[in-house]
Amino acid sequence: MTASLAKPETLSKERLRLWLRxxxxxxxxxxxxxxxxxxxxxxxxxxxxVMAALFREREGLKMNELSKRLRVSNGNVxxxxxxxxxxxxxxxxxxxxxxxxxxxxxxxxxRDAFTTMAAAHxxxxxxxxxxxxxxxxxxxxxxxxxxxxxxxxxxx
Amino acid sequence: MTASLAKPETLSKERLRLWLRxxxxxxxxxxxxxxxxxxxxxxxxxxxxVMAALFREREGLKMNELSKRLRVSNGNVxxxxxxxxxxxxxxxxxxxxxxxxxxxxxxxxxRDAFTTMAAAHxxxxxxxxxxxxxxxxxxxxxxxxxxxxxxxxxxx
DNA sequence: AGTAGATAGTTCAAGCTTAAAATTTCAAGC
DNA sequence: GCTTGAAATTTTAAGCTTGAACTATCTACT
Numbered sequence: 001m002t003a004s005l006a007k008p009e010t011l012s013k014e015r016l017r018l019w020l021r022x023x024x025x026x027x028x029x030x031x032x033x034x035x036x037x038x039x040x041x042x043x044x045x046x047x048x049x050v051m052a053a054l055f056r057e058r059e060g061l062k063m064n065e066l067s068k069r070l071r072v073s074n075g076n077v078x079x080x081x082x083x084x085x086x087x088x089x090x091x092x093x094x095x096x097x098x099x100x101x102x103x104x105x106x107x108x109x110x111r112d113a114f115t116t117m118a119a120a121h122x123x124x125x126x127x128x129x130x131x132x133x134x135x136x137x138x139x140x141x142x143x144x145x146x147x148x149x150x151x152x153x154x155x156x
Numbered sequence: 157m158t159a160s161l162a163k164p165e166t167l168s169k170e171r172l173r174l175w176l177r178x179x180x181x182x183x184x185x186x187x188x189x190x191x192x193x194x195x196x197x198x199x200x201x202x203x204x205x206v207m208a209a210l211f212r213e214r215e216g217l218k219m220n221e222l223s224k225r226l227r228v229s230n231g232n233v234x235x236x237x238x239x240x241x242x243x244x245x246x247x248x249x250x251x252x253x254x255x256x257x258x259x260x261x262x263x264x265x266x267r268d269a270f271t272t273m274a275a276a277h278x279x280x281x282x283x284x285x286x287x288x289x290x291x292x293x294x295x296x297x298x299x300x301x302x303x304x305x306x307x308x309x310x311x312x
Numbered sequence: 313a314g315t316a317g318a319t320a321g322t323t324c325a326a327g328c329t330t331a332a333a334a335t336t337t338c339a340a341g342c
Numbered sequence: 343g344c345t346t347g348a349a350a351t352t353t354t355a356a357g358c359t360t361g362a363a364c365t366a367t368c369t370a371c372t
Contacts (some may be wrong), residue, residue: 012282018293026182126168137174
């Protein structure tokens with residue numbers, strides 16, 4: 001009748017349950033945001049992410065840096081930037097002294113579009129996380145902060 | 157010098173920050189799991205999800221129910237099940253009395269494969285969420301539980 | 313100069329994902 | 343029996359995503 005037998009197994013199960021719950025919540029919110037972007041702005045989450053990264057760097061970013069910052073593959077960014085460029089929202093600019101690299105930058109149109117979308121986006125998130133007080137948000141954020149066995153670099 | 161002016165704006169910003177953090181953590185864990193499944197079992201997360209759902213229902217599920225349970229589109233499930241069937245891990249079974257629907261079920265091979273993968277999967281999650289105590293897990297889980305302005309049905 | 317290796321980016325094949333259209337079958341009402 | 347609409351599934355077009363192969367350029371060393 002050793003009372004402490006139950007614990008060890010419980011921990012990994014408890015973590016698994018947490019993971020599944022996080023996954024569910026994240027996917028639900030993500031789906032809602034994707035839907036909103038599609039309907040309201042005929043756009044997508046990946047496009048929004050790229051534009052957000054570029055918005056913070058007025059000077060522009062190299063494809064390189066962009067893919068590192070978004071943590072997606074190189075080839076992935078190529079496609080998204082291609083389509084954004086087709087729509088005139090970003091532009092590729094040659095770099096002096098290195099013909100391998102290109103700088104990607106928001107156009108004026110791109111900045112306008114992003115500003116509009118970002119405001120809407122914040123509102124959607126606010127609505128989706130309606131039940132969360134500032135304290136909860138802060139608290140969960142803290143717990144989450146040091147979560148995934150930090151694989152090294154990261155930028156907020 | 158009204159001291160309470162800062163609050164209202166902060167809440168939506170705080171929620172936004174929480175959302176971005178959740179997104180980052182989720183993606184990081186997801187990427188790690190995907191990588192593991194690919195390298196160790198030459199498989200993918202969507203395949204794992206489908207097999208997990210079928211594992212819980214020994215009798216099998218209709219395409220219909222499968223896509224509802226996983227919260228992905230109908231057509232999506234078609235493709236994943238196609239590929240799983242090619243590999244002999246699931247089978248489609250005609251339903252008596254309704255020629256529109258088909259039942260999808262794990263094969264014996266499928267059950268074996270899933271049992272192995274599920275054990276590994278739990279271990280990976282356990283390792284990835286290393287910093288999380290049972291109490292933290294429980295706590296975050298609680299906070300998350302009622303999170304996304306519940307859009308209706310859901311099954312753990 | 314010449315070459316070896318690193319770096320930046322694109323292309324490719326495969327799979328995932330969605331929304332919308334199309335197909336097939338079923339159920340009900342006339 | 344016919345038809346009309348609902349239900350289950352697949353197909354399609356477009357985009358996202360990855361890892362791997364490929365191209366072009368640059369850097370450094372000899």
